[in-house]
Every structure is written in structure tokens, then in C-alpha cells.
Amino acid sequence: MSDDAILRAxxxxxxxxxxxxxxxVDYVLREGEVAGIIGPNGAGKSTFFNLMTxxxxxxxxxxxxxxxxxxxxxxxxxVALGIVRxxxxxSVFGSLSVIENLILSVLRFREGAMKPWRFLxxxxxxxxxxxxxxxxxxxxxxxxxxxxxxSTLSYGDKRRLEIAMSLSxxxxxxxxxxxxxxLGDGEITEVLELVREVCKSVTLVIIEHKISRIVDLVGRLSxxxxxxxxxxxxxxxxxxxxxxxxxxxxxxxVAAAS
Amino acid sequence: MKPSTLSLLRRADLLVIAAVxxxxxxxxxxxxxxxxxxxxxxxxxxxxxxxxxxxxSFGHMLYLGVGAYAAALSAEHLSGxxxxxxxxxxLCGALxxxxxxxxxxxxxxxxxxxxxxxxxxxxxxxxxxxxxxxxGGEDGMSAFYDPVLxxxxxxxWVVFGFSLICLLAVVYLxxxxxxxxxxxxxxxxxxxxxxxxxxxYDTFRYKLVAFVISTAVAAFAGGLTxxxxxxxxxxxxxxxxxxxxxxxxxxxxAANIYGALTGGVVFMIISNYLPNYIERWExxxxxxxxxxxxxxxxxxxxxxxxxxxxxxxxxxVS
Numbered sequence: 001m002s003d004d005a006i007l008r009a010x011x012x013x014x015x016x017x018x019x020x021x022x023x024x025v026d027y028v029l030r031e032g033e034v035a036g037i038i039g040p041n042g043a044g045k046s047t048f049f050n051l052m053t054x055x056x057x058x059x060x061x062x063x064x065x066x067x068x069x070x071x072x073x074x075x076x077x078x079v080a081l082g083i084v085r086x087x088x089x090x091s092v093f094g095s096l097s098v099i100e101n102l103i104l105s106v107l108r109f110r111e112g113a114m115k116p117w118r119f120l121x122x123x124x125x126x127x128x129x130x131x132x133x134x135x136x137x138x139x140x141x142x143x144x145x146x147x148x149x150x151s152t153l154s155y156g157d158k159r160r161l162e163i164a165m166s167l168s169x170x171x172x173x174x175x176x177x178x179x180x181x182x183l184g185d186g187e188i189t190e191v192l193e194l195v196r197e198v199c200k201s202v203t204l205v206i207i208e209h210k211i212s213r214i215v216d217l218v219g220r221l222s223x224x225x226x227x228x229x230x231x232x233x234x235x236x237x238x239x240x241x242x243x244x245x246x247x248x249x250x251x252x253x254v255a256a257a258s
Numbered sequence: 259m260k261p262s263t264l265s266l267l268r269r270a271d272l273l274v275i276a277a278v279x280x281x282x283x284x285x286x287x288x289x290x291x292x293x294x295x296x297x298x299x300x301x302x303x304x305x306x307x308x309x310x311x312x313x314x315s316f317g318h319m320l321y322l323g324v325g326a327y328a329a330a331l332s333a334e335h336l337s338g339x340x341x342x343x344x345x346x347x348x349l350c351g352a353l354x355x356x357x358x359x360x361x362x363x364x365x366x367x368x369x370x371x372x373x374x375x376x377x378x379x380x381x382x383x384x385x386x387x388x389x390x391x392x393x394g395g396e397d398g399m400s401a402f403y404d405p406v407l408x409x410x411x412x413x414x415w416v417v418f419g420f421s422l423i424c425l426l427a428v429v430y431l432x433x434x435x436x437x438x439x440x441x442x443x444x445x446x447x448x449x450x451x452x453x454x455x456x457x458x459y460d461t462f463r464y465k466l467v468a469f470v471i472s473t474a475v476a477a478f479a480g481g482l483t484x485x486x487x488x489x490x491x492x493x494x495x496x497x498x499x500x501x502x503x504x505x506x507x508x509x510x511x512a513a514n515i516y517g518a519l520t521g522g523v524v525f526m527i528i529s530n531y532l533p534n535y536i537e538r539w540e541x542x543x544x545x546x547x548x549x550x551x552x553x554x555x556x557x558x559x560x561x562x563x564x565x566x567x568x569x570x571x572x573x574x575v576s
Contacts, residue, residue: 053456079458091453093446103442108458113439120440120467129439169458 004031005067006203007052007083007173012061014047021047023227024061029173034199036218036235037207040247044227045207046088049177053085054078065173079108082172088181088207090158092165094151098142100124101150101161102133105168132168140164140194156187163194167202174198176206180213188213211239211248223248272426275519279422282523288414289486290530295421296482298522299428301506302515303475308504309513310436311468312448313363316371316500317378321473323495325351325480327385327393330401330490338404340411340420344481351477355470363465366451378497386492398491401484417486424482428475432515435471444468445513502529505543508550511557520559 007029014022022044029035039045050056052063054075062071065081073081093101103124107113110132123129137143140160145153153161159179166174179195180188196217198204208214215221221235225247231238238244267274283291300322307313325347332346362373385393393399403411411417435441443464446454454461484490493499502525510521528546532539554561 055452055456074460075452075455076458076460079456085456087453087456091450091456093449093453095449096442096445100442103439104446104454104457104459107439119438121434121438123437124439124442125437165457 005029006031006065007205008064009048009052010062010064012048012051012058012063014044014051014056015059020227022051022058025224025227025229027222027229027232029203029205032203033220034204034218035206035220035222036214037205037222037224038209038211038214038248039224039230041209042226043224045224046177047227048224049085049175049205049207053083053175079169082170083175084166084169084171084173085175086159086162086166086177086179088177090155090162090182092150092153092158092161094149096150097146098137098148098150098153098161099130099133099146102136102165102168103129105165106132106136108168109170136164136168137161139167141190154187156183156191159183159187159191160194163191163198167198171202173203173205176204178207178209180208180210192217215239271516272429275429276422276426278523279425283418288418290526292414292418292421292486293483293530294523294526295418295425296479296486297502297506297526298519299421299425299482300476300479301503301510301518301522302428302432303472303479304503305507305512305515305518306432306435306444306468306475307472308507309518310441310444310448311465313366313465314371314504315374317374317376317497318472318476318503319495319497319500320374320378320381321351321354321476322480322483323381323385323492324354324473325477326484326490326494327480328477329481329484330399331392333401333403333484334399338402339406340403340485341406343401343403343485344478347481347484348474348478351480352470352474354477355473356466359466359469359473363462363469375497375500378495378500382492382495382497385495393490393492396492398489400489402488403485411485412488421482421486424478428478429515429519431475436515440464440467505547508547509558511559511561514557514559516563517557517559520562521557524558 005028009025009027012022012025013020025048037045037048047056051058054073054077058071062069064070065078065083070078070081106129112118134143134146137146140163142157142160145157150158150161163179176195179191183191192213195204195206206214206218215235218235220233221238222232223230223238223244230247231241231244279291279295282294304315304318307315328347328350329343332343336342336346358377362370365373386395405411409416443454443459447461447465451461480494483494506521506525507518508521509524510519511517528543529539532542536542550557
């Protein structure tokens with residue numbers, strides 16, 4: 001057990017009635033790592049994210065953040081520690097303007113901004129706050145859309161907006177749940193480039209359905225299947241694992257390769 | 259109208275609101291107009307939860323009623339000072355909000371609506387039966403107030419002026435709240451509460467704050483009502499009347515301060531004057547609602563504002 005573990009799952013299981021979505025998963029994420037989690041649909045990847053970030057409580061096992069047990073902490077408390085996520089279906093506020101989407105995340109950890117009096121009565125659209133929001137938008141390259149209604153954005157731009165919101169929360173770990181899902185080819189390249197930029201400063205876990213898209217990006221790859229962690233380690237080596245090849249490409253591919 | 263005139267009106271909105279109610283007061287009877295003013299305060303309190311936070315309550319008459327009874331009981335047992343009565347109403351509203359809120363704000367949708375209704379039923383029962391020694395039961399009780407600094411609260415114009423100042427204060431308070439990060443938070447909760455939690459916010463706490471502000475202001479409106487009427491009856495806590503404030507929000511347009519005011523006034527005009535002409539006036543109200551739902555879904559205020567903006571744009575072009 002290394003001490004540079006930032007996020008750790010110990011024997012984590014989640015059952016929904018009789019269905020076991022995640023079964024006895026042990027997972028360690030180290031500081032500065034860029035890790036990928038792949039697996040077929042219904043493998044339990046998103047459920048695993050939901051357990052780590054506090055959307056669900058695990059049926060069994062525990063979650064640790066830098067050695068501290070956070071299993072019982074709510075989502076917002078984990079965010080305060082620096083565990084930040086995005087959602088598989090892009091999750092921004094369509095009824096707000098783009099810049100308003102950033103106000104809450106920009107203010108959350110800003111000095112003095114959360115004092116009750118200021119939070120309830122200060123202007124949300126002050127120059128100071130808007131500048132900070134614009135800077136966050138700049139970082140993901142959509143500052144020109146600041147005053148647009150969010151509902152008019154393309155899916156890719158919404159994805160960038162969601163990433164900007166997450167980055168404004170000063171994450172220690174960022175969990176991206178299929179950030180490339182639903183994007184066009186051009187958008188995929190752009191968002192991947194953004195993710196590559198982000199992972200220089202933040203420990204990152206990324207769920208992806210298609211291996212090829214992230215295999216160059218991640219320094220470590222885990223494969224989930226039917227709620228279990230099937231393989232974990234160096235991407236190239238993981239992909240050569242016969243068990244992984246069997247679940248991912250089916251028996252035929254393995255037979256053909258051998 | 260030029261855009262600059264519009265923006266000027268917007269900046270002086272408190273004056274415009276005061277002027278509109280003064281004109282109404284001249285045209286209608288003053289006591290009724292005071293009723294309009296007070297009802298608008300109630301609509302504003304309601305709209306904070308319904309329009310901005312997206313939580314529909316079927317039991318907000320409870321909080322109005324708590325304020326009404328608190329004001330009346332304060333006159334009987336504490337002091338004849340109407341300001342003391344209003345303070346009592348405000349504090350009791352906040353207290354009830356603080357006690358019931360932790361249970362109520364956990365829920366959403368139909369559950370939120372009905373749990374409010376359930377508490378409202380309990381409150382109604384307590385006012386009519388269980389606490390009838392205090393509240394006067396079905397008969398209700400009178401409440402008379404002493405003059406304050408030479409202002410006689412028996413004079414309808416004094417009550418009108420005072421209520422109008424209170425309304426302007428509440429409008430100002432709501433404007434500040436809505437324009438603050440808290441306002442952004444409420445609108446975000448309305449759309450996707452889980453997402454707000456993943457931005458690091460303990461949504462429960464903020465929902466509770468919004469709820470308590472709403473109940474306190476609603477109770478304040480209840481207290482003012484009693485100062486205007488000088489008596490309280492169980493009709494002020496009757497859950498059946500909750501539909502009035504919902505109608506007002508829908509007519510004027512929810513999640514908009516001017517919409518709430520427009521809705522409050524239009525609803526009061528309909529409910530006060532239509533019965534003079536049509537016996538079953540509620541039927542007409544139903545028709546109004548149908549038209550609103552199908553034709554003016556965003557409410558009268560937004561429709562009118564869009565109309566004015568469009569004609570302004572045309573004038574600039576021509």
C-alpha cells in the first residue's frame with residue numbers, strides 16, 4: 001500500500017435489490033495519475049463513479065480519500081475535499097446563461113464568498129465574479145459564448161462548460177464519466193485535447209467506452225465487467241490480457257489472435 | 259416606448275409600483291387596495307419557492323394563517339402595538355418554517371405539495387378546534403391596534419401606506435435575493451438539485467433558508483391582513499384557499515417579481531369584482547386559467563413585456 005494514494009476503494013460493492021451492480025472492487029488511484037476505466041455497457045463503471053463521489057452509499061466496503069474514510073460523506077462534502085466529477089449525460093443548467101452556470105462553482109471556494117450575508121445579498125453578476133467566470137470559460141475555449149443561453153450550446157460546448165465548472169472547484173481528483181460520449185469526431189479531438197491539458201495539473205480518472213480513444217492518454221487502464229474489476233495496470237499489458245480480450249472482443253478475436 | 263425609457267422605468271420600479279397602487283387606491287376602495295397590496299406580498303413569498311426554487315406548495319395558507327393568528331394573539335396578550343404584532347407574525351412564521359422545514363424541504367414534486375397540505379390541515383384543525391380557547395374557533399377573534407407615533411392604524415389610509423411600504427421593502431428584498439448567488443443557486447436547484455450538490459453545495463441547507471424566508475414573509479403578510487381587517491377567522495388558515503396564490507403566480511407568470519405583482523393584482527380584481535356580475539365567478543377563473551395555459555404560458559407580465567419590447571423595436575426601425 002503506497003502512501004501517495006489519493007482515492008481508494010476497499011472491497012466496495014453495490015447491490016440494487018437482487019442485482020449486484022458493483023462487486024467487491026478494490027481500486028487505488030495515485031496522486032498525479034491519469035487513469036482510464038473501460039468496460040462494456042452495464043459493466044458498473046458509472047455506478048463505481050457514483051460510489052466514489054457520494055451519489056450512492058456502497059452496500060459494502062469503504063472509500064478513502066488520502067487515507068481518510070469518506071464513505072459516509074455526502075457528495076457536497078466530498079467536493080469540498082476535492083473529489084469532483086462530470087456526468088455521462090452532460091449535466092449543465094439549460095435555463096441559466098453560460099456564465100451563470102459558472103457562478104456557483106467559481107464562488108464555492110472563493111475567499112469570503114460563502115459568508116451568508118454576501119451569498120444572499122451580494123450581486124451574483126459583479127464584475128469581479130464575471131471576470132473569474134470568463135477566465136474559467138477561457139480555459140476551455142468558450143469565452144465567446146459567455147452570455148448565450150446554455151440551451152443553445154452544441155453538445156460539445158456543453159461538455160466543455162461542464163469541465164469548466166468542475167475545474168473551477170479546484171479539484172484534487174477529477175472523475176470524467178464518458179466525456180466523449182455523444183460527441184462528433186471533431187469535437188472528440190477538441191475535448192481530448194482539453195482533457196490532455198487538464199491532466200497536467202489534476203489527478204484524473206476517465207471512463208470511456210471505446211478503448212482506442214483514450215489508450216494514448218492514460219498511464220493506467222482498468223477494465224470492468226459485470227461489476228467486477230477484471231484487469232488493472234499498464235494499458236498495453238491490460239489490453240493483451242486474454243480475459244480482457246475475451247470480454248471485449250469476444251472469444252473469436254482471441255482465437256484469431258492465437 | 260424607447261428602450262431608454264423602459265430601462266429608466268425598470269430602475270425606478272419601486273416608484274412605479276407605488277404609483278400603480280396609489281392609482282388603484284383612488285379608483286377602488288382603499289381597504290380593498292390594501293388587501294391587494296398584502297396579497298402581493300404573499301404571492302412574492304410563494305413565488306420564491308414555487309417560481310424560483312420549483313417547489314409547489316398546497317399548504318402555504320398555514321404560514322399566512324400562523325402570522326394572522328400571531329398578530330391577533332399579540333394584540334390580545336402582548337401589546338396593542340401593530341409593529342409588535344407584525345414582529346410576532348414574522349417570528350412565528352420563521353419558527354414554523356424552521357420546525358417543519360427540515361421535514362418538508364427533503365421532498366419534491368407531489369410529495370412537497372401534499373406534505374405542506376397535510377401540515378396546513380393540522381394547523382386549520384388546531385385553529386378551529388384544538389386551540390379554540392385561544393383562537394376563538396369558528397368565530398375567530400378581533401384584534402385592535404394602538405396608534406404608533408401619531409399614526410392611527412384604524413385609519414385605512416395609514417394601513418394602506420404602511421402596507422405599501424412593506425410591499426416595497428419585500429420587493430426590494432426579493433430583488434436582492436434573486437440577483438444574488440443564492441438566487442442563482444435556487445434556480446439551479448429547480449433545474450437539477452443533484453448537480454448542485456456536485457458543485458459542493460449542501461442543497462438541504464439552502465432550501466431550508468429559502469423555505470424559512472418564504473414562510474416568514476407569508477406570515478408577515480398574514481399579520482398585515484389582520485391589521486387591515488381587525489379580526490381573524492379560520493378562513494385565513496384554510497388550506498382550500500391556497501389555490502388563490504397559485505392562480506396569482508400562474509396568471510402573472512412564475513419566477514418573476516413583476517409577474518407575481520401583476521398576478522396578485524389581476525387575481526384580486528377578478529376575485530373581488532367579478533362576483534358582483536357573475537354569480538359562479540370561479541368558473542370564469544377556470545376559463546382564465548385555460549386561456550393562460552394554452553396562450554400565455556409564461557404569464558401576463560412576460561407577455562406584456564415582450565409586447566412593449568417589440569413595439570419599441572419597431573419604433574426604432576421606423
